[in-house]
Amino acid sequence: MCRLFALSSRDPVSPMRAIEALNVMKEGHDGSGVGLFLSDLGGPFGEMKDAPILSGIFTDEGLNCLDAYMGERGFVTRKTLVLEPRTKAPLGTPLRGTYMARAYEMPADLKAKSKAEQELAFMLMRVELRRMGEAAENIRVFSFWPDTIMIKEVGDPMAIGEYLGLDRPELDCRRILAQGRQNTNYAINLYACHPFFLQGVCTMTNGENTAFVPIREYLLSRGFPGYMGYQSDSEVFAHIMHYTINRLQFGIEYYKHIITPLSDTEMEAHADRALLARIKQTCRKLIIDGPNCVIGCLPDKTMFMVQDRKKLRPGVVGGKPGIFAFSSEICGLDAAIPDRDQNADFQPMHLDTAIVRPQCQEVTICNQLQSLPRPH
Amino acid sequence: MQSAAVITPSTLSVNDLPWQIEWDKDTCTLCGRCTAVCPVSAIELGVHRKRTVEATPALAKKPTNSYSIYHGIRQRTDPAYHCIGCAMCNMVCPNNAIAPRLRPEATTLKFHNNRGGAARTRGGRRNDGGSLLDQIKFIRISMLTDPALDAGRHEFNLRTLLGRIQPPEEGLAALADNAWVPAVREIYPLMIGSMSFGALSPNMWEGLVMGVTYLNEEMGMPVRMCTGEGGCPPRLLRSRFLKYMILQVASGYFGWDEIIKALPDMKEDPCAIEIKYGQGAKPGDGGLLMWYKVNKLIAAIRGVPMGVSLPSPPTHQTQYSIEESVAKMIQSMSMAWGFRVPVYPKISGTTTSTAVLNNLVRNPYAAGLAIDGEDGGTGAAYNVSMNHMGHPIATNLRDCYENLVISGKQNEIPLIAGGGIGKNGNLAANAAALIMLGASAVQSGKYIMQAAAGCLGSEHDRCNVCNIGVCPKGITSQDPRLYRRLDPEKVAERLVDVFLSFDTELRKIVAPLGRSTSLPIGMSDGLGISDYHVAERLKIKYVV
Structure with a gap:
């Protein structure tokens, strides 16, 4: 089973804090891999918030291809962070090449375009680079987005953390998603490793999604080029969230109504029953069938946790003003934020969405039986 | 020897029919419920003449014949009245004396169910057990x-x-x-x-x-x-x-x-x-x-x-x-x-x-x-x-x-x-x-x-x-x-x-x-x- 840990902090913290939390939950995962999403960066990247950052792993040949590709499109490097290995590669971790995060200066014509057009361009470039490198495995890209770095590798999270030196100050950030396991339900593939990122939306999931195939087919047929990949059944959770906020223009409070709608009886008493019934009907193909705990981060840096309809997976949220964490297990929370009020820890149940806004002041619980904010 | 009945191309025997009636003379009570219930009149009252040859060992005496009549069931072989295997006869029989049995190898009827040039019509299904x-x-x-x-x-x-x-x-x-x-x-x-x-x-x-x-x-x-x-x-x-x-x-x-x-x-x-x-x-x-x-x-x-x-x-x-x-x-x-x-x-x-x-x-x-x-x-x-x-x-x-x-x-x-x-x-x-x-x-x-x-x-x-x-x-x-x-x-x-x-x-x-x-x-x-x-x-x- 995967173990998940996420942090939302007012001040930048080291990703190692999340890796350590994963380490104390080691009994619950097989230490077969790690995936990290780092956003709202401190350090030098934090000073170039608008610059898209490309994260990935490149062979020398891949780097040449990348430079040619970016050069052709007028993107100029602003800053490069190479994660030089500090130890011998851990057992089972292959030597893949350069682990890199590189911030770019956009070309003038793209700068002049709207934010939506820029975001579409970043996504299309990431997908194209991913496709370019797939056959020769010389380019692996996980994200191309402002203020965001992603790292994925096979191996024990702690060992990988030390190997890649994830305690370096350039990686300090305010939002961290960390997952401790290579996806073993399907073929071993770095693209199958959580968290999954699409245009600022990032999620990771504990548990297998039994409705994966119909959901994948539905997303693939939406005609949006970012809905691709699906080496893991969990990738669809990120894309459903993307669909919810980008295509349907709904807020986080609606996500759970899409993936785990209320029963008809529960809906009857709901203030927004007409809207909820329409959502349940039209988004029926996006209903998940658990057992899943989903933790994620939205483009506005709001972080959340939701459970499946039967609440079949563990998950807890807790912290103190200034720093909150979402964790598969309480011991992970204890390791990361020992000095919090444990009585205020909350384990979201089958109707809850636990939300921590970027200000990190409190955990807001949105229950599906509550009335909803109007869509904007 | 009696002369054979007229044989036409569509003259069938019971053995030509897929559903054949088995009837037990000993247990039959002659109540007549089976013939009454049969939806297609495939069975009718049968008046059977039976000859018994009585011969003594070593032909000490000249053999004699005795003739008897018994009543029972006769399955009709006219294609228009073929048994359909519904087994209602069995359902109403108080003594379980009668039942149709399927003989899939008896296929002759298939070639004669278009009398008068009328192709066969029926209800039901495709008659193929494969699924x-x-x-x-x-x-x-x-x-x-x-x-x-x-x-x-x-x-x-x-x-x-x-x-x-x-x-x-x-x-x-x-x-x-x-x-x-x-x-x-x-x-x-x-x-x-x-x-x-x-x-x-x-x-x-x-x-x-x-x-x-x-x-x-x-x-x-x-x-x-x-x-x-x-x-x-x-x-x-x-x-x-x-x-x-x-x-x-x-x-x-x-x-x-x-x-x-x-x-x-x-x-x-x-x-x-x-x-x-x-x-x-x-x-x-x-x-x-x-x-x-x-x-x-x-x-x-x-x-x-x-x-x-x-x-x-x-x-x-x-x-x-x-x-x-x-x-x-x-x-x-x-x-x-x-x-x-x-x-x-x-x-x-x-x-x-x-x-x-x-x-x-x-x-x-x-x-x-x-x-x-x-x-x-x-x-x-x-x-x-x-x-x-x-x-x-x-x-x-x-x-x-x-x-x-x-x-x-x-x-x-x-x-x-x-x-x-x-x-x-x-x-x-x-x-x-x-x-x-x-x-x-x-x-x-x-x-x-x-x-x-x-x-x-x-x-x-x-x-x-x-x-x-x-x-x-x-x-x-x-x-x-x-x-x-x-x-x-x-x-x-x-x-x-x-x-x-x-x-x-x-x-x-x-x-x-x-x-x-x-x-x-x-x-x-x-x-x-x-x-x-x-x-x-x-x-x-x-x-x-």
């Missing part, structure tokens, strides 16, 4: 990567949607603008397939409607039943129970005068309107109610004279193009109920079904597509149509679903699959397999007749006399002497039993697959089969 659906296994069992669900205790939502579902963006915008949205019904995924009032006896129909009502109102299961082409009893049209009915209109428009007349008095809208363009049992052929069954009541409901055969044309008279006429018919039907009722076509399985579907996708009023595979049943059809015409449901459905997936419309137009579901008794397994291949719902008629009313039909050409109104169980007869055998209350009880056990079995299938919150429509990764080519064709797993 691809029975071979499909459910192989994705949740255990450790995700926990299995508890079929008995977890919450399950096994409902489906019938009607045109808008894409999310459009549906939500319509709600915001208070605009018209297509009618959508949430129904149970097992529907009772179209069997008309006329094809079925009044008692059978009453029993089904009572059972459906009980399931809806007492058990909370939104089960729906399609009327078939034959109208609907006027009182039902004007009752609140109409909402459980799907009214069918077909090329003969039988019964639609009464339906249109009842429109102003309707208390409820019907669940849906099914426009029948084709039927799996006799593709390319219209409906057929033979004259035997057109009595006063049926004639009144259908608006026709009594005692005439009622063949519906193979196609709707107004139809000349799918683009225009089907769209018009869907719109006309929608308009009759103020666009509050889903209207969908039903076609027989055919290689052209994807063309029909693609057209419906472009028609915003089309509420679904029902496809009836070659294993569908019928009350009356030509034998050749039943046995040789049509398309198997599995690939037809799969092709259509995949077409919808390519166009991104898989949530918008429900596919309803029918034809051969539960033909060997595996109703829930067959239904679940079709749902996971892409069906939103399944339709079944024959299984319901067999399980709820005791229909004797089988895949071995047993009984199959639904067409001539002599149904020995009173299910498809319009003769009160026959249909009084069928107690509508008992039919209703059995129907409820069937649906409740189906529901349990369906949960027993989906729970181990880790599915409970929505019907696993299109969850093809859960299916496997040990036939490589089938697996490739259906895009499911090949497992051995």
Whole structure:
């Protein structure tokens, strides 16, 4: 089973804090891999918030291809962070090449375009680079987005953390998603490793999604080029969230109504029953069938946790003003934020969405039986 | 030696007949119930003369003959009166002295059932026991990567949607603008397939409607039943129970005068309107109610004279193009109920079904597509149509679903699959397999007749006399002497039993697959089969 840990902090913290939390939950995962999403960066990247950052792993040949590709499109490097290995590669971790995060200066014509057009361009470039490198495995890209770095590798999270030196100050950030396991339900593939990122939306999931195939087919047929990949059944959770906020223009409070709608009886008493019934009907193909705990981060840096309809997976949220964490297990929370009020820890149940806004002041619980904010 | 009787090409012996009567002289009480009950007069009183030669050992005395007469049963060998294997003789025999036995190797009758140049007509099914659906296994069992669900205790939502579902963006915008949205019904995924009032006896129909009502109102299961082409009893049209009915209109428009007349008095809208363009049992052929069954009541409901055969044309008279006429018919039907009722076509399985579907996708009023595979049943059809015409449901459905997936419309137009579901008794397994291949719902008629009313039909050409109104169980007869055998209350009880056990079995299938919150429509990764080519064709797993 995967173990998940996420942090939302007012001040930048080291990703190692999340890796350590994963380490104390080691009994619950097989230490077969790690995936990290780092956003709202401190350090030098934090000073170039608008610059898209490309994260990935490149062979020398891949780097040449990348430079040619970016050069052709007028993107100029602003800053490069190479994660030089500090130890011998851990057992089972292959030597893949350069682990890199590189911030770019956009070309003038793209700068002049709207934010939506820029975001579409970043996504299309990431997908194209991913496709370019797939056959020769010389380019692996996980994200191309402002203020965001992603790292994925096979191996024990702690060992990988030390190997890649994830305690370096350039990686300090305010939002961290960390997952401790290579996806073993399907073929071993770095693209199958959580968290999954699409245009600022990032999620990771504990548990297998039994409705994966119909959901994948539905997303693939939406005609949006970012809905691709699906080496893991969990990738669809990120894309459903993307669909919810980008295509349907709904807020986080609606996500759970899409993936785990209320029963008809529960809906009857709901203030927004007409809207909820329409959502349940039209988004029926996006209903998940658990057992899943989903933790994620939205483009506005709001972080959340939701459970499946039967609440079949563990998950807890807790912290103190200034720093909150979402964790598969309480011991992970204890390791990361020992000095919090444990009585205020909350384990979201089958109707809850636990939300921590970027200000990190409190955990807001949105229950599906509550009335909803109007869509904007 | 007696001279032989005249032998004509169609003179058959008992051994030429597939169903042969075995009769035991010692246990027979000569009560005559078997000959009275036989629906096709295949057996008659036999007065048998018996000669006994009495000879002493070593022929000490000249042998003598004694002659005796005994009474019993004689099986008729005239092809017009061949035994149909219904075994009603056995059912009424107090001593179990008589029973028909199937001799599949006796095939001569097949060559002589066209007397007078009339090709064989019959009711029933395709008479082929093979079932691809029975071979499909459910192989994705949740255990450790995700926990299995508890079929008995977890919450399950096994409902489906019938009607045109808008894409999310459009549906939500319509709600915001208070605009018209297509009618959508949430129904149970097992529907009772179209069997008309006329094809079925009044008692059978009453029993089904009572059972459906009980399931809806007492058990909370939104089960729906399609009327078939034959109208609907006027009182039902004007009752609140109409909402459980799907009214069918077909090329003969039988019964639609009464339906249109009842429109102003309707208390409820019907669940849906099914426009029948084709039927799996006799593709390319219209409906057929033979004259035997057109009595006063049926004639009144259908608006026709009594005692005439009622063949519906193979196609709707107004139809000349799918683009225009089907769209018009869907719109006309929608308009009759103020666009509050889903209207969908039903076609027989055919290689052209994807063309029909693609057209419906472009028609915003089309509420679904029902496809009836070659294993569908019928009350009356030509034998050749039943046995040789049509398309198997599995690939037809799969092709259509995949077409919808390519166009991104898989949530918008429900596919309803029918034809051969539960033909060997595996109703829930067959239904679940079709749902996971892409069906939103399944339709079944024959299984319901067999399980709820005791229909004797089988895949071995047993009984199959639904067409001539002599149904020995009173299910498809319009003769009160026959249909009084069928107690509508008992039919209703059995129907409820069937649906409740189906529901349990369906949960027993989906729970181990880790599915409970929505019907696993299109969850093809859960299916496997040990036939490589089938697996490739259906895009499911090949497992051995």
